[in-house]
Amino acid sequence: xHRFANPARFLRLASAILPWSSALSAxxxxxxxxxxxxxxxxxxxxxxxxxxMYVHVPSAWLAMACYSTMALxxxxxxxxxxxxxxxxxxxxxxxxxxxTFLCLVSGSLWGRPMWGTWWAWDARLTSMLILxxxxxxxxxxxxxxxxxxxxxxxxxxxxxxxxxxxxxxxxSVDWWNTLHQPASVSKFGMPSIDPAMLLPLLLMALGFxxxxxxxxxxxxxxxxxxxxxxxxxxxxxxxVPVAVPVAE
Amino acid sequence: xxxxxxxxxxxxxxxxxxxxxxxxxxxVGGLLLASLRGLKARERELKALQDSVPGRRGRSRAxxxxxxxx
Amino acid sequence: MTRKQRRLxxxxxxxxxxxxxxxxxxxxxxxxxxxxxxxxxxxxxxxSPDRRVRIGGLVKQGSVVRDGKTVHFVITDLTADLKTTYTxxxxxxxxxxxxxxAEGKVDGNGVFQASEVLAKHDEKYMPKDVAEALKKSGHxxxxxxxx
Numbered sequence: 001x002h003r004f005a006n007p008a009r010f011l012r013l014a015s016a017i018l019p020w021s022s023a024l025s026a027x028x029x030x031x032x033x034x035x036x037x038x039x040x041x042x043x044x045x046x047x048x049x050x051x052x053m054y055v056h057v058p059s060a061w062l063a064m065a066c067y068s069t070m071a072l073x074x075x076x077x078x079x080x081x082x083x084x085x086x087x088x089x090x091x092x093x094x095x096x097x098x099x100t101f102l103c104l105v106s107g108s109l110w111g112r113p114m115w116g117t118w119w120a121w122d123a124r125l126t127s128m129l130i131l132x133x134x135x136x137x138x139x140x141x142x143x144x145x146x147x148x149x150x151x152x153x154x155x156x157x158x159x160x161x162x163x164x165x166x167x168x169x170x171x172s173v174d175w176w177n178t179l180h181q182p183a184s185v186s187k188f189g190m191p192s193i194d195p196a197m198l199l200p201l202l203l204m205a206l207g208f209x210x211x212x213x214x215x216x217x218x219x220x221x222x223x224x225x226x227x228x229x230x231x232x233x234x235x236x237x238x239x240v241p242v243a244v245p246v247a248e
Numbered sequence: 249x250x251x252x253x254x255x256x257x258x259x260x261x262x263x264x265x266x267x268x269x270x271x272x273x274x275x276v277g278g279l280l281l282a283s284l285r286g287l288k289a290r291e292r293e294l295k296a297l298q299d300s301v302p303g304r305r306g307r308s309r310a311x312x313x314x315x316x317x318x
Numbered sequence: 319m320t321r322k323q324r325r326l327x328x329x330x331x332x333x334x335x336x337x338x339x340x341x342x343x344x345x346x347x348x349x350x351x352x353x354x355x356x357x358x359x360x361x362x363x364x365x366s367p368d369r370r371v372r373i374g375g376l377v378k379q380g381s382v383v384r385d386g387k388t389v390h391f392v393i394t395d396l397t398a399d400l401k402t403t404y405t406x407x408x409x410x411x412x413x414x415x416x417x418x419x420a421e422g423k424v425d426g427n428g429v430f431q432a433s434e435v436l437a438k439h440d441e442k443y444m445p446k447d448v449a450e451a452l453k454k455s456g457h458x459x460x461x462x463x464x465x
Contacts, residue, residue, distance in 0.1 A: 043445070046439065049258075051269075079325045079329055080322060101275065105268075113409075115437050115438065117434075176351045177355070177356075179353055181438070182440075192442045193442070194448055218284060225294050229294055232294075232297055232298075
């Protein structure tokens with residue numbers, strides 16, 4: 001763990017991964033779009049609207065995966081005080097907010113023609129909306145303090161506390177009566193989705209995952225430079241008048 | 249031509265399917281662009297800061313490097 | 319115990335406590351988290367007749383009768399049935415054998431007067447020809463009944 005917490009080593013690792021993850025995400029999303037829009041059948045009940053699934057479901061998965069990443073790195077930051085873990089959490093929340101937003105709006109666009117409503121306050125939709133607010137709260141809290149380390153700590157606690165929402169989102173459709181249907185793809189048993197529709201779904205999901213990795217690495221790199229900037233400015237403010245004569 | 253119009257029509261659901269994909273493109277593209285611009289801006293800032301204090305350039309580099317190795 | 323270990327246990331304990339508290343709250347709220355009742359719940363739970371409720375189930379096969387803009391149909395959960403009347407635009411997925419959630423009140427004659435009808439679909443996705451082939455070969459499992 002400590003090996004990756006070293007920013008210089010992380011930057012080298014990031015530069016090695018970035019070309020691959022970005023190329024792979026472009027490739028997978030392009031293939032996913034081809035199958036999603038041109039080479040997959042309409043649904044026997046839902047007709048062409050089923051194509052909305054290929055952006056809605058992957059964005060929902062990524063919204064939750066991103067939150068798990070954020071909560072995990074927040075725990076690492078709180079317990080082991082790795083400086084990099086705070087930066088990962090800070091870099092992750094805008095990405096998660098974007099995926100959650102995409103999930104909510106695409107779901108709304110799917111719900112209107114099929115269910116007959118843009119929105120319903122059922123357990124699945126409501127818990128997903130809470131996830132969106134958790135992301136926004138995290139982004140706001142992290143910048144709410146003059147001292148960045150205090151902001152990071154408060155945001156990490158919020159991220160950990162909000163993690164209880166993740167199993168609620170996942171199991172809401174099993175625990176309560178909801179308008180939203182249960183999961184089609186689960187670990188146990190055959191997915192109740194035709195292979196011709198599963199293919200674009202999985203391609204898009206993998207493409208989104210690679211895209212998430214790519215953007216996360218870019219944002220963490222940005223945060224590392226930003227903290228470097230802060231450090232230099234601090235030394236300039238505090239050390240320059242005293243340190244210059246000593247150094248020369 | 250008819251085939252294309254028929255395809256774009258999406259079985260009558262064009263006004264739901266296409267906005268969903270359009271928004272996906274906007275969100276994914278926007279996130280990538282915003283992240284890249286943020287990175288470029290920070291990199292420029294760092295370069296400007298290091299160039300603005302020529303006499304201390306080596307030192308601030310050194311300070312930044314030790315900052316990395318903590 | 320080092321400080322790292324202490325922080326680790328603190329975080330684990332905090333998460334456990336928070337999880338337990340959430341589980342308790344969710345069990346206590348219970349019914350409040352439910353989006354709709356089933357026709358069976360309506361009988362067994364003594365829901366007051368003046369209350370607006372949402373009732374979910376399947377549209378019973380052969381029960382849909384259209385009368386201009388008004389539709390009469392029966393919502394069933396396979397153990398209990400509820401006669402329903404609705405006037406207005408129905409969602410595209412509304413059809414016999416499909417899931418439905420209706421909001422409204424039970425009138426004096428025991429008929430559910432719905433002011434809003436939403437369609438609910440199951441988690442199965444397949445192309446039309448596959449669905450037809452399954453029906454022909456007798457492997458069709460039908461619509462999954464609602465819980």
